[in-house]
Amino acid sequence: MPVLSGGCLCGALRYEARSPPLRVTLCHCRFCQRVTGSSHLVEPLFDRDDLRVTSGQPATYRHRSEGSGKPVDLHFCATCGTMLFMTFERFPGLCGVSAGTLDDPACIEVRPDNAKQVFVASARPDAVLLPGLNTFAGPAIDEAGRPHLPLVHDAPHIVGRRRS
Numbered sequence: 566m567p568v569l570s571g572g573c574l575c576g577a578l579r580y581e582a583r584s585p586p587l588r589v590t591l592c593h594c595r596f597c598q599r600v601t602g603s604s605h606l607v608e609p610l611f612d613r614d615d616l617r618v619t620s621g622q623p624a625t626y627r628h629r630s631e632g633s634g635k636p637v638d639l640h641f642c643a644t645c646g647t648m649l650f651m652t653f654e655r656f657p658g659l660c661g662v663s664a665g666t667l668d669d670p671a672c673i674e675v676r677p678d679n680a681k682q683v684f685v686a687s688a689r690p691d692a693v694l695l696p697g698l699n700t701f702a703g704p705a706i707d708e709a710g711r712p713h714l715p716l717v718h719d720a721p722h723i724v725g726r727r728r729s
Contacts, residue, residue, distance in 0.1 A: 570619075571667040573647035578621035580649060582611050582662065589675055590661070593692060594684035596631065600639065600648055600663075604689045607664040609673045613652065616660045623649060630655070632684075632704055681705055681715070685724065694722040 572579040586609035597606035623640035630637050635654040641647060651661045664670050677697040685694060686702040694700055699715035706712050 569667060569669075569672060571649070571662065573621075573642035573645050573649060573666065575642060575645035575647075577644050578623055578642045578647070578649060579619045580616060580662075581619050582609075582616050584612060584615040586611050586662075586673065586679070587659070589664075589673060589680040591675065591680060591682045591695070591698070592684055593682065593688035594632070595687050596628070596637075597684075598687075598689075601665070604692050607670075607673065607675070608651075608661040609664055610659050610661050613658050613660040616650065616662070633708065677717075688724045690724055690726045692724045694718055694724065696720050696722070 569582040570579065588610050590608045590610060591605055592608060593605045598604065600606060621642070624643040626639045626641065628637050628639060629635070633655050638652045639648050640650050640652070642649070647666060648663055649666050650663060653659060653661070664673050667673065675695065675698070681699040681701065682694055683701045683705055684703055685692070685700055696718045699705070699717060701713055701715055704713070705715070
């Protein structure tokens with residue numbers, strides 16, 4: 566597999582991933598909406614040892630996850646503010662990359678065998694959920710590490726309006 570590379574908006578920070586992602590998460594939680602300024606985060610997850618910063622030094626912001634209560638470290642460019650990747654106390658061996666920071670974001674394939682959609686209960690009412698993917702109202706696993714049962718849509722699914 567070729568090395569995946571990416572960086573921030575101003576070019577001060579660059580990184581490389583030397584392995585394919587272990588999996589891809591499409592997260593619709595409010596935290597990811599705020600971090601991206603969008604409807605959801607497309608987050609390929611890599612083995613933390615396979616991702617390295619090749620130029621610059623990211624700044625870090627520590628945030629306590631509303632879901633797990635554990636810290637999440639956001640690594641970003643102090644010059645332009647681009648959030649490049651996250652590391653997690655709950656999953657110490659993983660690093661989640663913001664797919665939009667890759668030089669070729671389309672290189673990250675979202676397929677039923679490698680991806681899931683999480684926290685769709687928080688999704689925007691106009692969010693379109695992809696068919697064939699395991700989909701979860703909240704996290705895919707509970708605090709003890711046990712998996713939740715997924716829902717899988719046969720066709721694209723619009724979340725729709727919530728009742729007031």
